[in-house]
Amino acid sequence: MPARKHAPRPKVAGDSPFGRVALIGIGLIGSSLARVLRRERLARHIAIATRSPQTLAAAKRLKLGHSYTTDPARAAEGADLVVLCTPMSAYAEIARAIAPALSAGAIVSDVGSVKSPVAREVGPALPKGVHLVPGHPVAGTEHSGPKAGFAELFQGRWCILTPDAKANKSAVERVAGLWRRAGSSVVVMNADHHDRVLAITSHLPHLIAYTIVDTAAQLEKDVQGEVIKFSASGFRDFTRIAASDPVMWRDIFLANREAVLDILQRFNEDLTALQRAIRRGDGRMLEETFRRTRAIRKGVIDAKQA
Amino acid sequence: MPARKHAPRPKVAGDSPFGRVALIGIGLIGSSLARVLRRERLARHIAIATRSPQTLAAAKRLKLGHSYTTDPARAAEGADLVVLCTPMSAYAEIARAIAPALSAGAIVSDVGSVKSPVAREVGPALPKGVHLVPGHPVAGTEHSGPKAGFAELFQGRWCILTPDAKANKSAVERVAGLWRRAGSSVVVMNADHHDRVLAITSHLPHLIAYTIVDTAAQLEKDVQGEVIKFSASGFRDFTRIAASDPVMWRDIFLANREAVLDILQRFNEDLTALQRAIRRGDGRMLEETFRRTRAIRKGVIDAKQA
Numbered sequence: 321m322p323a324r325k326h327a328p329r330p331k332v333a334g335d336s337p338f339g340r341v342a343l344i345g346i347g348l349i350g351s352s353l354a355r356v357l358r359r360e361r362l363a364r365h366i367a368i369a370t371r372s373p374q375t376l377a378a379a380k381r382l383k384l385g386h387s388y389t390t391d392p393a394r395a396a397e398g399a400d401l402v403v404l405c406t407p408m409s410a411y412a413e414i415a416r417a418i419a420p421a422l423s424a425g426a427i428v429s430d431v432g433s434v435k436s437p438v439a440r441e442v443g444p445a446l447p448k449g450v451h452l453v454p455g456h457p458v459a460g461t462e463h464s465g466p467k468a469g470f471a472e473l474f475q476g477r478w479c480i481l482t483p484d485a486k487a488n489k490s491a492v493e494r495v496a497g498l499w500r501r502a503g504s505s506v507v508v509m510n511a512d513h514h515d516r517v518l519a520i521t522s523h524l525p526h527l528i529a530y531t532i533v534d535t536a537a538q539l540e541k542d543v544q545g546e547v548i549k550f551s552a553s554g555f556r557d558f559t560r561i562a563a564s565d566p567v568m569w570r571d572i573f574l575a576n577r578e579a580v581l582d583i584l585q586r587f588n589e590d591l592t593a594l595q596r597a598i599r600r601g602d603g604r605m606l607e608e609t610f611r612r613t614r615a616i617r618k619g620v621i622d623a624k625q626a
Numbered sequence: 627m628p629a630r631k632h633a634p635r636p637k638v639a640g641d642s643p644f645g646r647v648a649l650i651g652i653g654l655i656g657s658s659l660a661r662v663l664r665r666e667r668l669a670r671h672i673a674i675a676t677r678s679p680q681t682l683a684a685a686k687r688l689k690l691g692h693s694y695t696t697d698p699a700r701a702a703e704g705a706d707l708v709v710l711c712t713p714m715s716a717y718a719e720i721a722r723a724i725a726p727a728l729s730a731g732a733i734v735s736d737v738g739s740v741k742s743p744v745a746r747e748v749g750p751a752l753p754k755g756v757h758l759v760p761g762h763p764v765a766g767t768e769h770s771g772p773k774a775g776f777a778e779l780f781q782g783r784w785c786i787l788t789p790d791a792k793a794n795k796s797a798v799e800r801v802a803g804l805w806r807r808a809g810s811s812v813v814v815m816n817a818d819h820h821d822r823v824l825a826i827t828s829h830l831p832h833l834i835a836y837t838i839v840d841t842a843a844q845l846e847k848d849v850q851g852e853v854i855k856f857s858a859s860g861f862r863d864f865t866r867i868a869a870s871d872p873v874m875w876r877d878i879f880l881a882n883r884e885a886v887l888d889i890l891q892r893f894n895e896d897l898t899a900l901q902r903a904i905r906r907g908d909g910r911m912l913e914e915t916f917r918r919t920r921a922i923r924k925g926v927i928d929a930k931q932a
Binding site: 409459460462480517518521524525526530531532533534535536537547554555559560562563567569570571573577581586587588590591594601607609610611612613615617619620623 | 715764765766768783784786822823824826827828829830831832833834835836837838839840841842843844845849850852853854855856857858859860861862863864865866867868869870872873875876877879880883886887889890892893894896897900901904905907909912913915916917918919920921922923925926929
């Protein structure tokens, strides 16, 4: 992480508060963002919309916003910022629903983990003069729902914005300012590039973790009990990752299909090579591979991400 | 973990101290065990043997034992307990070297992560009247060497012993007592069963982690930098596992070849099924799998292993 996120920053235009902010979806990320908006007094009004009346009631009990509705268009009406915080498969429908309610100059953003589909699915539905600034706060836990959120979730983490080349600069800067106030370091990059990088750093690790835990789940019952008993020897770390929200992750793999399948192909080739070395008893190949991977760990530690 | 490990236990015969204990190999596990022996006053004399003069000098500087040698036979002479703490590929040679130095009634144990080869490779070399009690403290970190060890490494962890059916009961109980004093809960099981359980809880997760980190290591340099930058999104956990000792892990995969290849085959089938679901856009299959794995996480948390 660059040092700048720890240093005090002068208040710039991008940090100036919003009037009405609409959060569509109020799970782990949405509810954490609501808490940031309150703590930092970034919005005069926080409008919360979510499809499930139970989740809406929970958000209300937690006092996350000022108004609550199951209708995204009502929440978006008069908002100068709308942030989509639902699973990504709902984006297109929500975009169509909120479009008539949006005024010129409004900003639409999101927090999804795959970025190239946002311009494709949300962009065309938005009226002229509405600014699309897709975003991805690279933060999360294995817990879900409005109760799981907390304002510090984004502290010291990255937030990646992927506006297209023609995006309104001031809109991008306002969204960037919001995430900086959440404690994050903001980087802007191309959406396709984002999706390729995250396929390896996040999507493949989650797919692998889901697989290995599912493999264990299918073992005979007696062995399964012992797998849990002795899970501290490596397996445990995978179970945490594989406890992440099933619907969110379903959508991520469907939305980032190409990049995930590409990196999965490389992974399979590398795994097959190690499998072959084990079968043939090729200790030299195994040891060489295991030495190479240590260097990457050193990079992670040097980058203060460990 | 059962509650008993936290409760005070009466001093029983199995806890009684040893005279001379020889540690052959003084890396992370060996040096942690030396520290336990000293803290708990379990041995009148700790003899340390290791092949590398540098490592031996480090052990001496750290005051881990009472005598130091590069000759395992000299360390083993007159010992009532010899613990092999080297990579497993050295076991057979060490067993042959120490055999003439062992007296009747001596116990030979080890700390290796694969247990079925111990009886096969060490057993035949030992003289009559010497008791073999293979052991596996299920504990470790990604660091190696005598400086990396610490006495609390085994606290609250499992130690698995795999003596064969004809093993001397009192010898088994003495080794069990040692590990209990290290703070571990001791379980006795069949060596083959141990190797199948650990193949899924430990060996497969490590193989997968090594593979995914190596896949990243082979990406173009510019993407690699970003992979490290955004590693907190899942990849980071794998780099920690993939930083474990290369020689130790080479030996584990060679020693547990059959069980690892078997579980790897199942893993590959499960991964291929998920890959197919992603390619076909089968969201239902993905979501169902991701829900199943949450139940295993709950098991891990309920077993207080999280």
